[in-house]
Amino acid sequence: MIQKKQLRVSAIENGTVIDHIPAKSLFNVITILGLHKFDNLITFGTNMESQRFGKKAIIKIADKYFANDEINRIAIAAPHAKLNIIRDYTVIEKRVVEVPDHIEGIAKCVNPKCITNVEAVVPKFKVLDKISVSLKCQYCEKITDQEHMVYL
Amino acid sequence: MKNKSLVAINDLSKEEIVKILNLAEEFEKNPIQNTLCQKVVATLFFEPSTRTRLSFESAVNRLGGRVIGFSEASNTSVAKGESLKDTILTVANYSDMIVMRHPVEGSARYASEISPVPIINAGDGANQHPTQTLLDLFSIRKTQGTLNNLNIFLVGDLKYGRTVHSLLMAMSHFGATFTFVSPNELRMPDEYKIYLEEKGLKFSEQTDLNENLDKADIIYMTRVQKERFSDPVEYEKVKNVYVLREGMLQNTKENMRVLHPLPRVNEIHTDVDKNPKAYYFPQTMNGVFTRMAIMSLIFGLE
Numbered sequence: 205m206i207q208k209k210q211l212r213v214s215a216i217e218n219g220t221v222i223d224h225i226p227a228k229s230l231f232n233v234i235t236i237l238g239l240h241k242f243d244n245l246i247t248f249g250t251n252m253e254s255q256r257f258g259k260k261a262i263i264k265i266a267d268k269y270f271a272n273d274e275i276n277r278i279a280i281a282a283p284h285a286k287l288n289i290i291r292d293y294t295v296i297e298k299r300v301v302e303v304p305d306h307i308e309g310i311a312k313c314v315n316p317k318c319i320t321n322v323e324a325v326v327p328k329f330k331v332l333d334k335i336s337v338s339l340k341c342q343y344c345e346k347i348t349d350q351e352h353m354v355y356l
Numbered sequence: 357m358k359n360k361s362l363v364a365i366n367d368l369s370k371e372e373i374v375k376i377l378n379l380a381e382e383f384e385k386n387p388i389q390n391t392l393c394q395k396v397v398a399t400l401f402f403e404p405s406t407r408t409r410l411s412f413e414s415a416v417n418r419l420g421g422r423v424i425g426f427s428e429a430s431n432t433s434v435a436k437g438e439s440l441k442d443t444i445l446t447v448a449n450y451s452d453m454i455v456m457r458h459p460v461e462g463s464a465r466y467a468s469e470i471s472p473v474p475i476i477n478a479g480d481g482a483n484q485h486p487t488q489t490l491l492d493l494f495s496i497r498k499t500q501g502t503l504n505n506l507n508i509f510l511v512g513d514l515k516y517g518r519t520v521h522s523l524l525m526a527m528s529h530f531g532a533t534f535t536f537v538s539p540n541e542l543r544m545p546d547e548y549k550i551y552l553e554e555k556g557l558k559f560s561e562q563t564d565l566n567e568n569l570d571k572a573d574i575i576y577m578t579r580v581q582k583e584r585f586s587d588p589v590e591y592e593k594v595k596n597v598y599v600l601r602e603g604m605l606q607n608t609k610e611n612m613r614v615l616h617p618l619p620r621v622n623e624i625h626t627d628v629d630k631n632p633k634a635y636y637f638p639q640t641m642n643g644v645f646t647r648m649a650i651m652s653l654i655f656g657l658e
Contacts, residue, residue, distance in 0.1 A: 317481055319462040323439055343462025344483055345364070347547075 214247060219266040221288040221295075222278070227251050227259035232281040234263070235355045236310055237274075244268050256284070272302075277310055279303040280337050280353065303334040311339065312354045318344035327356070357653040361468035361475040365486040365522045370529040373493065379649035379657075380494050380642070387645070391652040392421030398451035399425035400443070401478070402434065402458045407618060408478045408487070411643040412455050419648055424450060441470055448473045453654065456480075474654050482518050488617055489522040491646040495639045496527075496574055499613040503530040507571050511537040512578035512598050512623060514544040519617045520578055524548055534559040535568060539594040542580065565598055570607045575600070577616040577623050577636075595622075602627040615639055 225233050230250045233239075239246055245266040254260035269289060278285060279301040289297040309326045320327040320343055329339035329348070338349045357372060368376075383389065397416045401409050405427075413423045426432050434443060440458065444467045447454055456467060457478040464477035464484065479485040497503050508527060510520045514536050524534065525548075534552065536544045536559060543561065552559050562568065569575065577600055585591040599622060600614065613635040616624060620636070628634050 313462075315461060317459075317461045319440070319460050319466045322460050322463075323441060323466070325462075325466050341462065343465045344481075346461070 214264075215293060216245070216247075216264050216266045216290055217293055218291055219244070219264065219268050220270060221290060222263045222265075222275075222282075223260070223286045223288065224254070224256065224284050225261040225263065225278075225282040226257050226284075227261045229281040230261035230263070232353075232355050233261075233278045233285070236278050236281060237270075239263070239265065242268070273304075275299075276302050276304050277307070280307060280311060280331075280339070280350070281355070283335070283337060303331055303337065305331055307331060307339065310356060311348065312356060313341040313344060313346060314348040314352045314354075315341065315344050315346040318346065320344075357650075358656045359474055360654060361464075361471070361477075362486055362650060362654070363464045363468050363475065363477045363480075364484040365489045365526050367486070373490070373526065373529065376490055376646065376649045376653060377494050377497055379653065380490075380645040381498075383645045383648040383652075384642075387418055387648075389418070389648075389652075390420040391648075391657050392416055392419035392655060395421040395453070395655060396451045397421055397423055397425075397651065398447045398454045399423060399427075399478075400447060400454060400456045400458075401425065401427045402429040402456075403479070404428070405457055405478070407640050407643060408457065408485075409455075411640065412476075412478065412487075412647050415644050415647040415651060418644070419652065421651075425455075440467065444471050444475075453651065476650065476654070479518075482516055484522065485518055486522065487643070487647055487650060488519050489526050490650065491639065491643040492519070492523050492576070492615060492617070493526055494642045494646045495613075495615055495635060498642065499635060500573055500611060503527070503532075505531045506533070506573040507535070508532050509535045509537060509569070509572040509575045510544075510578070511565060511575060511600070513542045513580045514538040514578075515542040516581065517578045520544075520576065521548060523576065525551070528552065528555050528557055532557065535572070536561045537563070537565050537567075537598070539563060539580075539597060541585075541590055541594065565600065566604060569604060570609065572608060572612050575608075575612065575614045577614060577620070579619065579621055579623055598623055599625055600628055601625045602631055605631055605633055608633065 227250050248263040250261035251259045285301045287299040288295045308328045313320045328342040332338045332340050416423050448471050453474050455476045455478050461481035461483040464480040468475040616636040
């Protein structure tokens with residue numbers, strides 16, 4: 205059967221499709237997953253119309269499957285992202301990301317006087333709010349919200 | 357608490373707080389003990405301090421321990437650019453415990469993660485200063501006979517003042533009622549008000565220091581710190597507004613005591629000093645007993 209809906213980003217044979225990324229978070233997701241260092245074939249599209257987000261982005265990574273704790277790292281940038289696991293052009297599994305209770309080494313603490321911004325200390329946070337995503341620094345105890353989040 | 361670091365007041369349960377205060381009371385009765393015999397305590401003060409450093413060192417000496425350390429970082433390798441990590445890993449080889457004051461927030465928590473010996477946080481920037489809170493609690497309990505259900509007035513810089521935030525958290529274990537007295541620019545942050553609401557504790561806010569003082573059991577004064585203002589005009593506007601004078605104590609309760617973490621600049625007029633309700637100098641003495649208790653418990657005294 206011929207699909208009527210035209211794919212804006214071409215299909216992959218095997219790999220992972222990350223959908224429902226807020227358009228403004230696309231490059232953060234790329235940074236968090238370190239996709240810029242991958243050798244795999246990666247295609248992405250952004251500023252696509254979405255009823256939920258206004259503008260969304262999508263990433264397709266060929267021949268790559270993520271472990272849960274690996275993919276959950278993107279949850280602070282794209283808490284509503286959905287994963288489609290593709291094998292032989294078919295979606296064999298759908299997954300959602302889960303915002304973890306603690307995150308380590310993903311985002312910077314907003315406080316310039318925090319030890320994590322002064323010495324080589326990996327930032328660690330307790331996730332206070334999983335919906336709006338606010339993070340409490342385990343060192344200086346200041347709160348970093350999504351608006352002020354800078355990714356490592 | 358044995359062999360554990362003390363970084364923040366929230367690291368301690370209510371029971372642990374009471375245990376520290378009870379032991380501090382014992383040290384007040386019998387201040388010469390040997391609980392720190394053969395122990396070396398390092399006091400690393402990367403920032404100036406009078407009371408905290410000297411009361412820690414006094415406490416170690418009274419308990420038979422020895423002190424090494426520095427009171428400014430400029431004559432150490434820190435001036436050559438040595439990291440906190442390397443400093444801690446070095447000093448941990450020379451001592452059994454490290455008492456540290458550092459201007460960087462979160463430095464004490466980090467030090468406690470990497471140090472093989474316990475760390476006591478003696479102030480990390482504007483973040484935490486738990487031993488000050490414990491000596492405040494000791495002073496409150498000693499003067500009021502209890503920590504339960506007291507009326508606590510917190511006055512001055514309630515926005516940035518770490519001592520008032522920690523005191524509020526600690527007193528919330530004991531069902532206190534709070535009155536916040538501050539200029540609008542320096543009001544108590546919402547996160548602490550939400551915390552009190554969640555705990556079901558009452559609080560009110562006012563800008564006039566003269567109001568309701570007759571209801572207070574404790575008036576806890578703090579300094580409005582110039583360095584907290586980004587706009588010097590704002591500082592000039594409020595710096596002389598919150599000054600406690602002796603005449604204002606006239607109708608206060610008999611049991612009421614005035615506390616201050618010190619140093620004061622001009623927020624308590626010197627005419628208050630001779631009033632028996634002024635308690636800020638005995639409060640500094642309590643710092644020695646409280647720190648004796650904290651160190652002894654970390655060294656495993658039961």
